[in-house]
Amino acid sequence: MISQDHIVTGIVVKAYGGFFYVHDGLTVRECTLRGRLRYTKKKVMVGDRVQIVTGQDNKGVVENLLPRRSVLERPAVANVDQAVIVFSLCDPEPNLGLLERFLITTMLNKINPIICFNKVDLAKESQAEIVSRYRENYNVIVTSAVTGEGLDFLRQALNDSITVFAGPSGVGKSTLLNAIIPGLKQKTGEISVRLKSGKHTTRHSELIALPGGGFVVDTPGFSNMDLPDLKPEALAGFFPGIGDYQTNCYFNGCLHYKEPGCTIKKAVEEGRIEGARYRQYLEFLEQLLDRRRR
Secondary structure, X not given: OOOHHHEEEEEEEEEEOOEXXXXXXXXXXXXXXXXXXXXXXXXXXXXXXXXXXXXXXXXXXXXXXXXXXXXXXXXXXXXXXXXXXXXXXXXXXXXXXHHHHHHHHHHHOOOEEEEEEEOHHHOOHHHHHHHHHHHOOOEEEEOOOOOOOOHHHHHHHHOOOEEEEEOOOOOOHHHHHHHHOOOOOOOOOOEEOOOOEEOOOOOOOEEEEOOOOOEEEEOOOOOOOOOOOOOHHHHXXXXXXXXXXXXXXOOOOOOOOOOOOOHHHHHHHOOOOOHHHHHHHHHHHHHHHHHHHO
């Protein structure tokens, strides 16, 4: 029987090469999994709270996986409080469809989204409209790792939370983390001039302790993300500023597509809902309807 004195609770900060690195509040221990955990359907993830049996030389064995309050599958992280979704305003140009898919994913998983538009020092005046569009409905921070603009706001937003940094390759996630965490020295990559995309500089998800408390997760960059599996009728609720108008539609279960008496379509026509966001909604709606027909 294992003595309770040797069981401690910690958080998985990195999983690599079959080992799980667990922060127990004092130190990071290199742990293996107890045999029965290797064959369960619920795999141990970065961010998981676990019970470990401690050993010598900062080693240990993961005995139990504690309940999760949230899960992201891509990037694969558990117990995240908020997501800083990083997109550059240019070089590379922001893919707003990808941004919307990630916003939906975070809200679906009850994770608070924060949009970080980086590289404002390179932005054109016309790109300020993108920032204004999202500021109406989301917490938006505009940053530049070069000039330091917005970095204090970003630091404050991270305190005492587990925060995932996510976004496409080349938008400056690792550079931002270098700027806000002293001595981090995350490996960064240069933008490919020919492809206008970034090299993947982060190979695996890892929790990084913050000086002010809490952790951040720097994740591998990605260039695409599937739309979560939603009921078409529920989609508008994941578009703040659009879903607010749907309660007075003529038909119950209105998809705000081709139905008459739709208050959302009327709001678009009157300029109260931006046409670009409504078109993005329709694109996602058609994808969900296509899935239902298959």
